[in-house]
Amino acid sequence: MSREVVQAKTSALALAEYKMDGGQVLTADTVRNYLTSGNSKATDQDVLMFIELCKAQKLNPFVRDAYLVKFGSQPAQIIVGKDVFIKRASENPNFNGMKAGIVILDKSGQIQEREGALKLPGEELVGGWCEVYLKDKDYPTKALVSFEEYAQKKNDGTLNSMWSSKGATMIRKVAQSQALREAFPNELRGLYQQEEMGRTEKLPEKEVKVGYATAGQKQGIMKLASMKGLYDYEKPKDISKMEEFCDSNGYNLKELKYEEVDEILDLLSKYEPKDINNIVIDTDFVEVEIQEGQVTLEEIN
Structure with a gap:
């Protein structure tokens, strides 16, 4: 280049x-x-x-x-985000409602389009569908999608936990996205929801506050805290020791500012745990990348 x-x-x-x-x-x-x-x-x-x-x-x-x-x-x-498609459609004066459901192969071997996401025992889930109604059209905009095409699988070829436990809900959402995007191309052009993109991990939902510690910085703090015996990754929601440590030094762990991160890391590096068996690692801070499926401090706040 x-x-x-x-x-x-x-x-x-x-x-x-x-x-x-x-x-x-x-x-x-x-x-x-x-x-x-x-x-x-x-x-x-x-x-x-x-x-x-x-x-x-x-x-x-x-x-x-x-x-x-x-x-x-x-x-x-x-x-x-999960509400963007529905919100954009609802705000359009031409929107006149929609229906969505799943496509199943019933016990008699017949294909059925069922509204909702109810799959009975013995039935096979084969797809999802959605119809979007517009006031200026005599027929609905319809999407019909294949379960096999979108279902996410693990390396061994089996469905992942989300698609195996909530497959009907997931494929119905894919159909909704496609039908709404086709019905409202100006409002939804170039936009895709999580289910369409093959992502099933939990995405953060809290409103972002610029100026506060980032998720990566928080991970770095908790990693160092674990080395000092102030945090246990086996009990990810218990941050009481770190809260006490921060409070005693005049900081609020859950409202930690961006510029306060280095100060906390410096205090942690100098902290001597009461348990002498703990391994103390004094190192320069490197922002930690969040691993897929890893619990972040944002999730436990």
Whole structure:
């Protein structure tokens, strides 16, 4: 890649900014520090595309309208929040309701389209469907999707826990997304929900507060705290020892500011646990990447 191309991309990213109606400003640093989910760092191109999509579609990622998800070497994915599709459709004056359900192969070998997500014992789930009704059309916009095409599987070929336990709900959501996107192309163009993108991990739902410690910084703090005997990964929801440690030093663990992170890490590195058998590791802080399925401090607050 030529120097000119690199400089052009860097310049575009530096200038990329989206100021929302509420006064919040979406920048590259904010996306990287607060709005990227997964265990890998998003590229400059990923960040730029995310900002531009949010701007074009008027999405507010601070209230979880959209997520930038990056795991390992997989391409980054931009996923919208679970309520965006329904909200956008409901706000359109041409929207006249919708129906959605599943497609099953019943005990007699007949294919049925059933409204809702009820699958009876002995039936085989083969797909999902959705019909969206518009006031200016005499017929609905319909999507019919295959369960086999979208169901997520583990390395051994079996369904993962979400698709094996809630397959009917998942494939119904996929059908809803496709039908709504086709019915409202201007409002939903380029937007995809989690079920369509093959992601089943829990995405954060709390509103993002810029200026507070990031998820990666919190992971780094809790990792060092575990080395000092102040946190146990086998009891992830018990943060009482770390709360006491922070309180005693004048900090609020759950409301920790971005600039306070290094101060807490310095205090932790100097802390001598009462149990001399604990291993103390004094090291420079490196922001920890969140692993898929790992509990974050945000989830236990």
